[in-house]
Amino acid sequence: MDHRLSPELEELRRTVEEFAHDVVAPKIGDFYERHEFPYEIVREMGRMGLFGLPFPEEYGGMGGDYLALGIALEELARVDSSVAITLEAGVSLGAMPIHLFGTEEQKRTWLPRLCSGEILGAFGLTEPDGGSDAGATRTTARRDETTGEWVINGTKCFITNSGTDITGLVTVTAVTGRKPDGAPLISAILVPSGTPGFTVAAPYSKVGWNASDTRELSFADVRVPAANLLGTEGRGYAQFLRILDEGRVAIAALATGLAQGCVDESVKYAKERHAFGRPIGANQAIQFKVADMEMKAHTARLAWRDAASKLVAGEPFKKEAALAKLYSSTVAVDNARDATQIHGGYGFMNEYPVARMWRDAKILEIGEGTSEVQRMLIARELGLVS
Secondary structure, X not given: OOOOOOHHHHHHHHHHHHHHHHHHHHHHHHHHHHOOXXXXXXXXXXXXXXXXXXXXHHHOOOOOOHHHHHHHHHHHHOOOHHHHHHHHHHHHHHHHHHHXXXXXXXXXXXXXXHHHOOOEEEEEOOEOOEOOOHHHOOOXXXXXXXXXXXXXXXXXXXXXXXXXXXXXXXXXXXXXXXXXXXXXXXXXXXXXXXXXXXXXXXXXXXXXXXXXXXXXXXXXXXEEOXXXXXXXXXXXXXXXXXXXXXXXXXXXXXXXXXXXXXXXXXXXXXXXXXXXXXXXXXXXXXXXXXXXHHHHHHHHHHHHHHHHHHHHHXXXXXXXXXXXXXXXXXXXXHHHHHHHHHHHHHHHOOOOHHHHHHHXXXXXXXXXXXXXXXXXXXXHHOOOOX
């Protein structure tokens, strides 16, 4: 297998790398400390076409695929994860459900604006009592027999991109009926921002990803047209499983970027920082630690690109996506811890990027499927779980 990038993907990688270092890096620390969403950076990402990378040109996309998206996410996350997760959630969770399951009218209504970055989409899955156990969804949607509208009631939590000034819609999973055995029938429904009864809470106070937008959402008799159903009624659970499988490839690329960013910053610091009359990078203890960090980041990159290549080829990729997400998130946490240690006291100061990386890394072992869930999926794919 040739893991080298095509000339087109290498050009994309260099372009995003330059953008991350020249535009994101000088500004993002201030946004992060103020817990402020970086609108101008996001607008520039939209102008670059990053939000449209894996979508067809006929809907305003760039005609690329998940490998292209992963390349962009990795380069962004080498510098900052808040910006990277804004792109990842906007594409994988906001626009991709419409691309995969939407009607032609839904695609033409929403995708051009989502691909351009004019608006952001969000995916309302997680609830206060239902994260990993999404089958425990309590949000409900019933049809009004008079108007045919969906009437939605419930609460969602930890929803990325859901409350920005440019958020255009949220795809909500809701129970729309029951199977003969009493199990819920879960459907996905598009809810435009500003719909009466749809309330967006204040931003969470988070440990990390402080320049990204994360909110709790509530729905009180929210009415949307019957045509806002996304895909087939009762198939929302299966749809979101597909979305999460693909999203894990993207999160693995993001985690790899963070892991590599920790290497970048550690190499730079180890050359500049002197102790006992020489650079600390001259010490074998530091050299070995950085070498191990590079090994982990490199292996994570191979894992997510392998999963992406299977996804793009239309081959089964569930196990590979889980492997990549599990491994890359683990090494992101490991590298962030080691980078902070290499920086010593300065690693505890927010002016240094590794402090931000340390705060951002942990959520990667939780979001879009915890590490425990990934192990369950891998075991199931190996035939150990019925």
